[in-house]
Amino acid sequence: MAFLSVREVSVQIGKMQLIDRISLDIEKGQILGVVGESGSGKSLTAMAIMGLLPLIGGRISHGSVTLDGTDLVTLPEADFRALRGRRIALITQNPMTSLDPMLQVGAQIDQVARLHLGLGAEAAKARSIDLLQQLRIPNATLVYLQYPHQMSGGMKQRIVIAMALAGDPDLIIADEPTTALDVTIQAQIIQILVDLVRERGLALLLITHDMGVVAQACDQVVVLYAGRVAESNAVHAIFAQPAHPYTRALIACITRAGQAAGSLTGIPGLVPSAASYAAGCRFHTRCALAQAICSDAAPALQAHAQGRVSCHFPQGAQLG
Secondary structure (H helix, E strand, O other), X not given: OOOEXXXXXXXXXXXXXXXXXXXXXXXXXXXEEEEOOOOOOXXXXXXXXXXXXXXXXXXXXXEEEEEOOEEOOOOOHHHHHHHEOOOEEEEOOOHHHHOOOOOOHHHHHHHHHHHHHOOOHHHHHHHHHHHHHHOOOOOHHHHHOOOHHHOOHHHHHHHHHHHHHOOOOOEEEEEOOOOOOOHHHHHHHHHHHHHHHHHHOOEEEEEEOOHHHHHHHOOEEEEEEOOEEEEEEEHHHHHHOOOOHHHHHHHHOOOOOOOOOOOOOOOOOOOOOXXXXXXXXXXXXXXXXXXXXXXXXXXOOEEEOOEEEOOOOOOOOOOO
């Protein structure tokens, strides 16, 4: 069994099923990208893994989540609280709302190590400064004493990463960690995450809507659409021969060097809401290759080219 194993997980909020039997695996030293547009179920998947669904009135209605052999679905909340921050850490997409504006950032990093590692004040401070240095932050001792409002967006995101690392976790979930950053800083943050995985042997679940980020950072990728897995495979295979029309459409949206202004590619239409999921393939209303069966019958997730794909007509003709 993989270090993190999510098997056939469905998520409900009230009577509405928002995620339908999602499966994924991550090993230590590996980066798994979970990609899709807003509304695809990426953040709900993260909340399911971290046991946070009750905060939004949700629950896992089917399937299992195991971390290093521990069943997380049945884990008592008291045990889960001890696990969050210690074995599983979260990097959120907006450092502006992740940091307490009234506390120096060093104190906020210290809290994690003191709570989860039992360190005293001086040991926690030394550890925090060392983490800041590892994250390539100049003048780490000075930064340790600063408040969030004194920092740039990229620096705040580094602080959030330091907080995630402070408990010495085995698994990090990064939920759109570069959304609010410019392209240059985004590339720096992604490279920091890649280096941390390689150097520390962490498992990283990287949630993004950007296939360019997936290409830069990930080993494996799961493509979600409207709460279902559209395709999963190794990154090199996904880019060499994407099997699902949605995957191909996402790849076509990547901005390339030298691309003329006004020539950006988009995907027509919107991801449907859970209240209006139609029968059949949930992508069929936006798919240039859709045929009658696509609106009538949901395709099964099946083995395909060393990966898995949920499509009646995988590969085939190019998108129109």
